Amino acid sequence: MQITVLGAGVIGLTSAYYLSRAGHRVTVIDRHAEVASETSFGNGGQLSYSYVAPLAGPGVLSKLPVWLSRRDSPVRFKPSASPEQWRWCIEFALACTKNRSNLTTRRLLSLSFLSRTLMHELVREESTLDFDFSHSGKLVLHRDAHAMQSAVELLEFQRTLGCEQQALTSDECVSLEPALESVRAEIAGGIYTPSEDTADCHRFCKGLESLLRARGIRFEMNTSIDALRRTTRGRVEIVSGDIALDADQIVVAMGTGAQRLLKPLGLRLPIYPLKGYSLTYQLGPRAIAPKLSVTDFTRKVVYARFGDRLRVAGMADLDGYSLEPDPARVAALRAETASLFPFAATDATAASEWTGLRPATPRGAPIIGPTPYRNLWLNVGHGALGFTLATGSAALLVSWLNDVPDPALTENFRFSL
Secondary structure, three states, rough: EEEEOOOOOOHHHHHHHHHHHHOOOEEEEEOOOOOOOOOOOOOOOOEEEOOHHHHOOOOOOHHHHHHHHOOOOOOOOOOOOHHHHHHHHHHHHOOOOOOHHHHHHHHHHHHHHHHHHHHHHHHHOOOOOOOOOOOOOEEEEEHHHHHHHHHHHHHHHOOOOOOOEEEEEEHHHHHOOHHHHHHHHOOOOEEEOOOOEOOOOOHHHHHHHHHHHOOOOEOOOOOOOOOEEEOOOEEEEEEEEEEEEOOOEEEEEEOHHHHHHHHHOOOOOOOOEEEEEEEEEEEOOOOOOOOOEEEEEOOEOOOOOOEEEEEEEEEEEOOOOOOOOOOHHHHHHHHHHHHHHOOOOOOOOEEEEEEEEOOOOOOOOOOEEEEOOOEEEEEEOOHHHHHHHHHHHHHHHHHHHOOOHHHHHHHOOOOOO
C-alpha cells in the first residue's frame, strides 16, 4: 500500500520506519524544513519504560492548589476562555482516581515493555544509527520521607506488573551516583531501575530520516497540511494549499496539531498541549555530572547524560498553543540544575534552551489505530512519553494496518467517539 504519514517527529518517523519494514511504500509530510523540529527536538532524553504512570493520579488534585499558586511549581495552569482547555481539564479531574490511574498504568506498561524490546532490537540491527543511546539506568530521588514511602508502596505494585526496581537509602543513592554527593543530606531515598535507557531523541530522528531516505522513503518537507477533506466511500484526502493529495492510507502523527486537523471531520480528540522546557549543557572536562538518568521527584525535573552533554527538562504549563518561552520557567530549570548538580555546569549561560508542546490526553494514554474513515489512522497523544513509547506505538499501528492486531494491546489505545 501507499501510506502517507503526517508529521516528522519521533512518532511519525518510527511509524514510517516500521511501515517500510512491513513492505509498504511510505511518504512523510511535514511543514518544517527539518525533521524533529518541534516536540522531538528537545525531549528530556529518558527512555523510562517503567515510569509511565499518568499525571492524572489520586494524589494530584490535592497538590494542584500549591502547584498553581507558585511561579516555580512543576505544573502551571493559565485559564482561558477556550472550551477545549476546560473540557480537557474536566476529563483530567475525572481521571484522577486510583482505579483509573492503575488501569492506565497497566496498559501503558504493556506498551512500554514492547517499546523497550523493539528499541533494543533496533539498536542492534541498525548499526549505523548513532544517537547517544545508553543503558544508563534511572534513579528517582525523593526529598521527602513520606513521598519515599509512597514510592516504595508503588514499587511493590509495579513489581507485580513486571518492573525491576530497588529502594535505596540516601547513602546508597550517592554511592550509585557520586555526582549527588553535595546534596546527600537532602535525599530521603531513591528508587533505582537498572533497565531504563537514555538517548538523544533529535539525533534518533535525524538518523531514522537518513535510513529511510536511503531505503526509498519519500519526504515532502516544507509542505503544509492545511486540512483533511472527506471524499467518497468514507475516505479522506490531504489538502495542501490548492493541491489535494490522495493516499491508500493516511497516518496522522502530528502531536498537538492533530486535534484541530481532525475536528472538521467530526473527530474530537481529547488532546491538549502541555508546554515543557529543556536546557542542554555542554560539559567541560572537569564537570561533575550524573552518568545515570536522574529524576528529581519533588521538583519534577529530569536529567539525562548524552556523552559530553547534559539534558535537563521539566515543567508542564497548561496555557494554550503558544511556544513563547517564559523566562521565569527557564530560570527555574537553571536554578534546579545548579542546586542538584552544582559542579556540572558552573557557567550559567552555557546551555541551549528549548520550549515545546507535549500532546497530552487527560488519562495519559496515547490514541492509536483506526478511525471511522476507511483510510485514516491515528498515532497521537503520547504526552511526555513520545520517545519512550514510539517503537511500540508504531509496531501496534502496523499490526492494525496489516490486519493482524494484537488483541492484548489494540483495545487499550484505539480511538473512540
